Amino acid sequence: MTGTPLTRSEAKDLTRRRLIRAALAILDEEGEAGLSTVKVAKAAGIAQSSFYVHFKDMQELLRVLADEGGEQLFAAMREARRKAREAPDDLERHRDTFRIPLVAICRHPELLRIQLRARYDPSSSLRDFAVATAAAHRDHHAADLAALGYTADDERDRRRLEMIAEGINAATNALAMGHLEGRYPDLDEAADILTALSRGALRLLRSTSAKAAPTERPQDEAAPGDGAQEAAAPGDGAAPGDGAARGGP
């Protein structure tokens, strides 16, 4: 309200941030097609032509947005994994592995929404970013599974881990969006479903990789201090008529 003794570059930086903010809001509300220098500049409170004082063109603003958004998403994910590792017991910990990403998504849904849209849109300037982010999440998740003891020695197992990670990530995104759309009011329920999905897939991985290399002990090169690793998988390799029976070409 009182004095705003801003230096010139501070003021510039402030408008720059206002532009980015405005772009993010418009992107979320109207989509990439609704984005224009006119709208962004107006929303930020400057003339359309002044847009170019801050960015070469809209493409550049989007690139900056992608960088920052990616950073934010990744930070949220790191945080999630960290918190999950801190959980009191292994049961809560495993559930948190799914609940925390859900919560993180719901805190900044616009980032995921924008990413989901751009992922398969060839006309999107954010496509490369979206593809890279999705890949990073997938690899991160797959690495996490590997650290849990589901080692992937041969090509096929590695691919399986990747598929599980990608599938679970897709399901996580879908349930988070469903929550935001009001269909699944309780995030804990969603986390339970994801936990169950994950367990099922990992059980498959366990049993067949045990068949492929029966003498191997997956704990060997696992992450430190993960004693109980996967409380589930009771009957283990016993799942009777599982897909494992097939011996493809």
Place this chain on the structure above:
Amino acid sequence: MTGTPLTRSEAKDLTRRRLIRAALAILDEEGEAGLSTVKVAKAAGIAQSSFYVHFKDMQELLRVLADEGGEQLFAAMREARRKAREAPDDLERHRDTFRIPLVAICRHPELLRIQLRARYDPSSSLRDFAVATAAAHRDHHAADLAALGYTADDERDRRRLEMIAEGINAATNALAMGHLEGRYPDLDEAADILTALSRGALRLLRSTSAKAAPTERPQDEAAPGDGAQEAAAPGDGAAPGDGAARGGP
């Protein structure tokens, strides 16, 4: 090559179809942002202004496209379920429930791609269509699970079935796209992963719903002739430390 004795309305219908074809191709290759009456008309071999002989505006063409595409997708899905029911043994049948949708998607990837893009894009004319299609698939899948004996009596179970269906569908789409991007060359492997994911989730559903209503026999109102229903779930309600332990509000 020889004579093309087309009646006037036949010729008109032909150009109309060419317009739709062209729009679909451009939509897939360049996205909704790349679509224009200029491009579509040119690709169909007519003048831009003649576009309006066939459609009121681009919006209308997209609506027609959505209707036809939705019909096609749904037909493919019905076909998939039908084939799955025809499979020789229950094992193959269950796997086919996942393999066939994957194959169907890969036969016409542009339809899914377009749908995935529009799903969360507020600027898309196809958004309503995409949302409706996704809901239809989810409900269809959930109904399928219910028919398998996973009855959903109370609100919570119904929601769980829906979440599983939505999660599995999202994973199916993700793996199909991954296949098309060359990451998962073998669709059978992807089907195995989906089967495993599904089994895990259904095991959860089984065990907790058995706890909630222990005397109930789910076969009662299930689809006819599904004797073996879910070969898996061996230890059944025994899964030791599953999420079922939690009794949230």
Place this chain on the structure above:
DNA sequence: AATTTCACCGATAGTACTATCGGTGAAATT
């Protein structure tokens, strides 16, 4: 105090697109 810098402005040329309108010739109808 004089000078320079620069964030911002309004005006505007250029681009891409939509949607209408009058005209044309062959198909369809009479």
Place this chain on the structure above:
DNA sequence: AATTTCACCGATAGTACTATCGGTGAAATT
């Protein structure tokens, strides 16, 4: 054979946007 219909055409007015350019005044520098 005469007339009508209509799928298609080219031209064009209108809209929305991008990106540049010269100008301005306050901040920053000298």
